[in-house]
Amino acid sequence: MCGPIPLQLxxxxxxxxLYLGGNNFSGTIPSTLGLLTCLTHLDLHSNQINSTIPxxxxxxxxxxxxxxxxNNLFCPISSKIGNLKNVVSLNLSHNLLIGPLPHTLTNLRSLVKLNLGGNFFYGTIPTEICNIKGLMTLHLGTNNLFGPLPYELSRLTRLQYLNLSSNKLSGRISTNLQNLxxxxxxxxSLNKLSGPLPTQLTNLHALEQLLLGHNNLTGSIPRVAYPFKLTTIDLSHNLLSGEIPPQLGNLSFLQYLDLSNNYFTGNIPPNLVFWRQMNLSYNSLTGPLPECFCYYFGPETIMDNKDLCWEKNISGYYYCFGSPHINIGSTSTENVTKWIKxxxxIVISFIFLLLGIVLLSRQKLIENTGPECKAKRNGDIFSIWNYDGNIALEDIITTxxxxxxxxxxxxxxxxxxxxAMLPSGKVIALKKLHRLESQKLTFDKSFxxxxxxxxxxxxHNILKLYGYCLxxxxxxxxxxxxxxxSLFYAISNDVxxxxLDWKKRVNIIKGIANALSCLHHDCIPTIIHRDLTTSNILLNSELEAFVANFGIARPLNLDSSNLTTLAGTYGYIALVVTLALACLCSNPKSRPTMKHVSQEILARKPPLPKPFYEISMWDLMNQEIYLII
Structure with missing residues (x-):
């Protein structure tokens, strides 16, 4: 259903x-709905309503x-909301609501579920909310709230779901959260919290998901027993140090562990290798990798741990042979000789077989390609445009x-x-499709x-492609x-x-605009990028912007239908449009200031705490459940 909400109601x-959710209603919420004094349920979620709350x-x-x-509800929430004293569930999430949270929310003593996430609220979290003793769900994530966590949160002893992520909260995590x-x-996650990780959090025996990533937490992970129901732990992008406690390996229900981008040291506990997803990259871990580690996880899960080694000779890691971690004395000379024989x-036969295959392949390549392709060495599958000198496939494999x-x-x-640095001294970037993904039609088509x-x-402002191998x-x-x-890395890293002073940022914006102008006006047919995010904007040494990643780009044909499925990076669609609509608030005092707009543009946080390809269907289902309550 579409159009305005009927006044005849x-x-x-x-x-x-009255259930009108999940439609395409637009316009305003009729004030005459306030005449329906018997109404107990009013559901208007997931529409295109663009108004204030009457x-x-x-x-x-x-x-x-x-x-x-x-929806597109805007302006602050009126203090009159405190009149709804019988409300059990209040969901105004993912709108354009701004201003501080009203203190009159404390009058909603019957409230069980409160979801105001995904708006533009600012200021501190009112301590009065903590007086709603029956509250079980509190979602204030993805706003602009700042200040410390209210000490009074410990009063909400019935609370089951607490989401304050993607704000600007600071200070320490209070130890009295153990009362929940x-x-x-x-x-x-995605705040500015500091201090150590409280040991008291391990007393939350009902805890299933602990998400504290992207903060400034320090110290070590407590070496104590953890809630056995934990399925997800995210402590990534903090300042944590020390060794990874082996107690984490005792969590039989754990499915996801992310400790990346910290300062952890020591060995990887051997009982950590049986989880479905784990990320220990960008730390200072040492010693041999646990047995069967590479069977369960890829090398990207332990990237930039320079002192890790492997008991077998695997490319990219130190070979631990002869290290004190490996006991080779028990192997008898007789057994060694037997294995060598x-x-x-087998190894010698394999080498001769491989050499034969290589020689036959090269001979076939020379016969099929002729003199021109022979000069280019791999011209049938490797194409080069506009580059000073032929880049050969063998050169790239070698370098x-x-x-x-x-x-x-x-x-x-x-x-x-x-x-890669070529023999000529030229530095290039290579984007290689993962071997398993290359067998999937979707990724092959995108490439x-x-x-x-x-x-x-x-x-000039579109990333230059030198060649490809398909x-x-x-x-x-x-x-x-x-x-x-990437631009995302440049603006998310404080250093x-x-x-990027103001002048350089303006030049970056100009470069992006020039690239889009070329795609939209100079190309025939017009090319639509469809995934323009900060991660897909690259910067050279002069901080000039270059648009990249055209995997889902498509031409815009004026003589045919341009309807397409939803594509792009999850969470970025209409991000700027929502901010623009907030500026249309009828009350000038309620509109965001230029300072607020500039802060949103310059310091906007990622919509998700981790990349979309790392989020399971179970995570999405849980997220959707909490967003609609």
Whole structure:
């Protein structure tokens, strides 16, 4: 259903429950709904309603459920909301509501579920909310709230779900949170919290998800017993140090552990290798990897731990042979000789077989390609445009040592990026599709689409493609190397962000605009990028912006339908539009100031605490459940 909400609803004076959610209603909320005094349930969620909340709604004294999430409601919440004393569930999430949280929320003594996440509320968290003793769900995430965590949160002893993520909260995590004995989800990620990780949190025996990533927490992880129900632990992107406690390996229900981007030292406990997902990258871990580690996890899960080694000779890691961690004295000379006699002939036969295959392949390649392709050495699968000198496939394989992990500078959901210096001294970037993903039609199509688009477009602010290799066994793209990495990394790193003064940021915006202008106006047909995020904007040594990642780009044909499925990075769609709509508030005093707008543009946080490809269907289902309550 679409169009405005019918005004004739006011004639249904005896109406008790009104469900209009999940439609396409637009316009305003009729103030005449306030005449339906018998109403107990009002559900308007997931529409296109663009208005304030009429003050007449707050006169519905019998109202128990108010669901208006995922709309375009704007302006502050009136203090009259305290009149809804019988409300049990209040959901105004994912709107354009601004201003401080009203202190009159404390009057909602019957409230069990409160969801105001995904708005633009600012100020501190009112301590009066902590007087609602029956509250079981409190979601204030993804706002602009600041200040310390209220000490009074410990009063909410029935609380089961607490989400204060993606705000600007600071200070320490209070030890009295241990009083929340029924808490199953604690999400304080993406804030500015500091201090040690309280040992008392391990007393939350009902806890299933502990999400404290992207803060400034210090100290070590407590070496105590943890709640056995834990399924998710995220402590990534903090300042934690010390050894990883082996007690974490006793959590039989744990499915996801992220300790990346910290300062952990010591060995990896051997009982950590049986979980479905784990990330220990960017730490200072040492010693041999646990047995069967690489069977369960890829090398990207332990990247940038330079002192890790492997008891077998695996490319990219130190070989632990002869180290004090390995006991080789028990192997008798007789057994060693026996194994040599068995393995050596197999190895020699394999080498001769491999040499024969290589020679036959090269001979076939020369016969099929002729003189021109012979000069280019791999011209049938490796194409080069507009580059001073032919880049040969063999040169790339040699310089990267067959894509050794030491040359890897980034890993995504379906591809890894490598840095390579050619014999000529030229530095290039290589985007290589993961071997398993190359067998999937979706990723294969995306890779070929990116090669096709970039081979037809040449512009200063669009990442330059030097060449590509599209073969079912090896697929990679060769790009111009960008020294400063992505714009996302530059603005999320405090040290790097200081290099971006206002003038440089304006130049970056100009560069992006020039690239889009070229795609939209100079290309025939017009090319639509469809995934323009800060992660897909790269910066060179002069901090010039280059648009990259054209995997889902498509031409815009004016003579055919341009309807398409939803594509792009989850959480970024219409991000700027919501901020613009907030500026249309009818009350000038309630509109965000220019300072507030600039802060949102310059310091906007990622919509998700981890990449979309790392989020399981179970995570999405849990998130959706909590967002609609």
């Amino acid at each position: 006011e004639n249904l004076s005896g109406l008790v429950e 003050s007449e709604i707050y006169n519905l004294e019998n109202l128990m459920v108010l669901q208006s999430g995922t 004995v029924h808490l199953s989800v604690l999400d304080l 068995i393995i050596l002939p 990267t040592e067959d894509f050794d992990i030491r040359y890897c500078i980034g890993t995504g959901g379906y591809a890894s990026v490598y840095r 070929r689409n990116e090669a096709k688009v970039l081979s037809e477009v040449r512009y 073969h079912r066994r090896c697929m990679f793209l060769v790009y111009e190397y960008m020294e400063k990495g 790097k962000a200081k290099e």
